[in-house]
Amino acid sequence: MSDGVSAAIELSDPSDPRVAAYSTLSDAALRRTTDAEHGIFLAESSVVVRRALAAGMRPASFFLAHRYLDSMADVFAAHPDVPVYTGTDETMQSITGFHLHRGALAAMYRPQARSVASVLDGARRVALLDDVADHTNVGAIFRSATGMGVDGILLSPRSADPLYRRAIRVSMGTVFSLPWARVEHWEDTLAGMSDTGWTVAALELTEQSVDLDDPTLAARDRLGLVLGAEGTGVRPETLDACDVHVKIPMYRDVDSLNVSVAAAVAFWQLRPV
Incomplete structure (x- = not known):
């Protein structure tokens, strides 16, 4: 012993x-x-x-x-x-x-908080969580993001804490290995990303939405994918700060997926080419 x-x-x-x-x-x-x-x-x-x-x-x-x-x-x-x-x-x-x-x-x-700049530095794909307050969804998004090549995650002020017990458990510990940061000025940060060469895409069904399998999306060098809360989706003020809206083509009159499932589908489809 x-x-x-x-x-x-x-x-x-x-x-x-x-x-x-x-x-x-x-x-x-x-x-x-x-x-x-x-x-x-x-x-x-x-x-x-x-x-x-x-x-x-x-x-x-x-x-x-x-x-x-x-x-x-x-x-x-x-x-x-x-x-x-x-x-x-x-x-x-x-x-x-x-x-x-x-x-x-x-x-x-708890570790030292990362800066937004450190998460974006060198990244090609990031997930942007817009008030995703459910710890299970946050944990599942981290797990899919880590496994499917996303380089980091940014969270709005009202998104759930990735270091809550349930989020950690559902993520299977991937919250420790994938860089993430909390964003104080959310809409301003998204606009700033667009000004510095990022394409900010909201995964949301709107009149302007393009299909997820549009080949121009995966071809973007730096792409940030915005994910909204279960039920309410991406907030209007966040949609206004995005460059493009994206939808997942659906079948049999199903119009939505759980946000963590939709995120996994989108992460795979939009991986860098």
């Missing part, structure tokens, strides 16, 4: 303040806890924890039931100064409120 496993801290009291991050604190509260500048976030599942660490995230603590300790021994050995909290399945479930069937959890320090 490794030193990290043997030094694991046994939990018996669900109200133990050392593991409050795993029980009493909401995602919003976590952002303001422990690290005054960035807060912390929770990585859920052994796979996601490993991907977060591989991407350079800094762990504050690890949290897992007895039966997962040996499988994470190499991780603990690589981070000997990070506390490892453990207990029976029943104890851990009483703290988190759910059964730990995905292995380890970890509290991690």
Whole structure:
């Protein structure tokens, strides 16, 4: 047994303040806890924890039931100064409120925020999330974007946080490897992209929409694809800031897809040629 496993801290009291991050604190509260500048976030599942660490995230603590300790021994050995909290399945479930069937959890320090310029630098394809507030959709978009060649993601002020637990889990940890940034002045940023050689395309059904398979779209050197919230779509003021509107040709009287599904279709079709 490794030193990290043997030094694991046994939990018996669900109200133990050392593991409050795993029980009493909401995602919003976590952002303001422990690290005054960035807060912390929770990585859920052994796979996601490993991907977060591989991407350079800094762990504050690890949290897992007895039966997962040996499988994470190499991780603990690589981070000997990070506390490892453990207990029976029943104890851990009483703290988190759910059964730990995905292995380890970890509290991690939020990374330094990226600038918009750093995400766009050298990129050819970016996704632009216009008030996509559902964490599941944000996570799914990140996963598709990473797998289909998108270089980065920009999020409007009211889009969901990619480092919320559900977004991280649905993304399978790809939120750690794909560059992203929050945009303060949304419409101005889109207009600025158009002024610097980007084509900003809204995935939205309007009277001006061109088909997604229009060959001129994939041929654009730098293309930003705007995705709107489920139901409401891309906001009118955002549409006004876009260079072109794009629609996915549909069959059997279906007029829309879930935004994360539509994003995956568009990412594939508009990959650089």
